[in-house]
Amino acid sequence: MSTELPESAVPPPTGAGESSPAPTRRTFIATSTAVGGAVVAGGAIGGSFLAAPEEVAAAEAPPSSPVSLTVNGSRRTVTVDNRTSLLDLLREHLDLTGSKKGCNAGACGACTVLVDGRRVNSCLTLAVRLEGAEVTTIEGLADGDQLHPLQQAFIDEDAFQCGYCTPGQIVSGVGCIQEGHTGSPEEIREWMSGNICRCGCYVKIVRAVEQTAGRK
Amino acid sequence: MHPFTYTRVSDTREALAAGRRGGRYIAGGTTLVDLMRETVERPEALVDISGLPLGEITVTERGGLRIGALVTMSEAAAHRKVRTLFPVVSEALELSASAQLRNMATIGGNIMQRTRCTYFRDVTADCNKREPGSGCAALHGVNRTHAILGTSDACVATHPSDAAVAFAALEAQVRLLGPDGERQVPFADFLLRPGSTPDREQALRKGELITAVEVPALPRPLKSGYLKVRDRQSYEFALTSAAVALHVRGGVIREARVAAGGVGTVPWKLPAVERHLVGERPSDSLWTAAAAKAAEGARPLQHNRFKVELLERTVARQLRIVGGTK
Ligand SMILES: Cc1cc2nc3c(=O)[nH]c(=O)nc-3n(C[C@H](O)[C@H](O)[C@H](O)COP(=O)(O)OP(=O)(O)OC[C@H]3O[C@@H](n4cnc5c(N)ncnc54)[C@H](O)[C@@H]3O)c2cc1C
Ligand code: SF4
Ligand code: FES
Ligand code: FES
DSSP states (O other): OOOOOOGGGSSOOOEESSOOOOOOHHHHHHHHHHHTTHHHHTTTTTTSSOOOHHHHHHHTSOOEEEEEEEETTEEEEEEEETTOBHHHIIIIISOOOOSOOSSSSSSSOTTEEEETTEEEEGGGSBGGGOTTOEEEOGGGTSBTTBOOHHHHHHHHHTOOSSOSSHHHHHHHHHHHHHHTOOSSHHHHHHHTTTSOOTTOOHHHHHHHHHHHHHHO | OOOOEEEEOOSHHHHHHHHHTTOEEESSOTTHHHHHHTTSOOOSEEEEOTTSSOOOEEEOTTSOEEEETTSBHHHHHHOHHHHHHOHHHHHHHHTSSOHHHHHHOBHHHHHHOOOOOHHHHOTTSOBTTTSTTSOBTTTTSOOTTSOSBSOOSSOOOOOOOSHHHHHHHTTOEEEEEETTEEEEEEHHHHBOOOTTOTTOOBOOOTTOEEEEEEEOOOOSSOEEEEEEEOSSSSSSOOSEEEEEEEEEETTEEEEEEEEEESSBSSOEEOHHHHHHHTTSOOOHHHHHHHHTTTTTTOOOOTTOTHHHHHHHHHHHHHHHHHHOOO
């Protein structure tokens, strides 16, 4: 699991066109770390390395850009530090913590979301590049109280243990079904291989995807 | 990650101007963002080229393929013409990375991707590729996944791309656009062996843009395919791989294109294997005899000796899969 501090902790993006929600524990932490400014950007809180002087200087005014995107159907306009990943934007600023950070390097799939209908790794997606994009996260799959069929299938098939990989598995599974790569359990396994499950629930995950694809 | 400015460009002229000023192109971002986060890469200015009109696949007059630099790996792999004309290309792509990464990553970025050598990715380790003159931690370190062909004392890292192995086998051309206009570089000259300058990886001039990869026409019927051997069944880089294309007419092999991956500092074309095949009739013993030449000149390291035999077997097996036994 990544111990790295999200780049976007400094400074928090300014929301426009979106009334800011009441402070939660999460936004409180993000805001209070931002007060620490340069120290935080250097990673002192993580404690694993000291800030290089030029990094501290740069952290005072890191280049940022405005971006407008749609997340789970609602329009968001934010100004982000250019380094902010879509994953950090979702988790640290939009309070959508369903997408998980496993490796932060494209190697586990826990951060999988749909961008313009296609499954991608949000940890390797720079938020600043998403002008006009439509993002769907695990939080956006259900229809009100009605779970997405694949969410229901994960429950029915008992396709998780700790649940950490599950949001990524489900969003990836939705992508896999849309792409039509569900012809056989082998095909599902191959096309779902971008999602690692440390608990080893693969057999049931494949079954949940297969069952949902078959129902369509 | 070091801070950087961000610009989006919408035509190639704008892109080249930004590139000339030292801007770094970003396509899918799956290599670049990853390495920026590790501070292996520290560009000060990112130039987003995803809006450029380089996303087309066209069939050339003689029956070759031109794949635009911004075509994603998943689009290229699924494209009907790629699948029918050069299955080796779509197989190499589909056996790469994951469905999510292939939706993001582009063909141009794929051939530009940097090595997965763990010392290269670890900024505390000595690495001539990352920091020229600092040494090579892999040479006497954990080098099980490293190269056995094309290495130097300065660097023994493999080129990780699968698609590049198919392109090397098929003798593709890389089309480039720079301030002085267009040029075309044979694939074999595009990716550079490390020699004493492992930090120089491509024959790309400053600010040059890859516009397409062009696969030349080959006589038909052509059978082709890609085999990848790895530590796990999927979502893993190659230990060894083989790209094979054969044109057989009248029971005789008339043309052979063979290259190997996971073993070279660049995708490793196998001309000695090709020569052994041309003019012969397909047979099991031919595949084995030709593949015995695959590892010629190999210089294995302490932990990757196994790659010599694995390479020969990988090539033999893929020749058999593509060429059959009669
Ligand atoms: C976990 C993981 C597993 C992977 N497994 C595999 C695998 O099994 N096989 C495999 O082949 N690959 C694999 N990859 C690598 C992946 O295929 C590459 O990261 C991807 O193809 C790079 O393309 P991109 O468009 O994202 O490039 P970017 O990250 O955008 O760019 C990469 C480099 O190319 C330059 N560049 C991009 N486009 C152009 C252009 N048009 N002109 C000039 N320069 C350009 C950029 O400046 C940058 O230096 C894996 C990656 C990850 C993270
Ligand atoms: S093999 Fe190459 S990339 Fe790896 S440590 Fe040595 S010089 Fe660096
Ligand atoms: S967090 Fe592991 S792939 Fe994104
Ligand atoms: S359920 Fe625990 S990692 Fe998948």
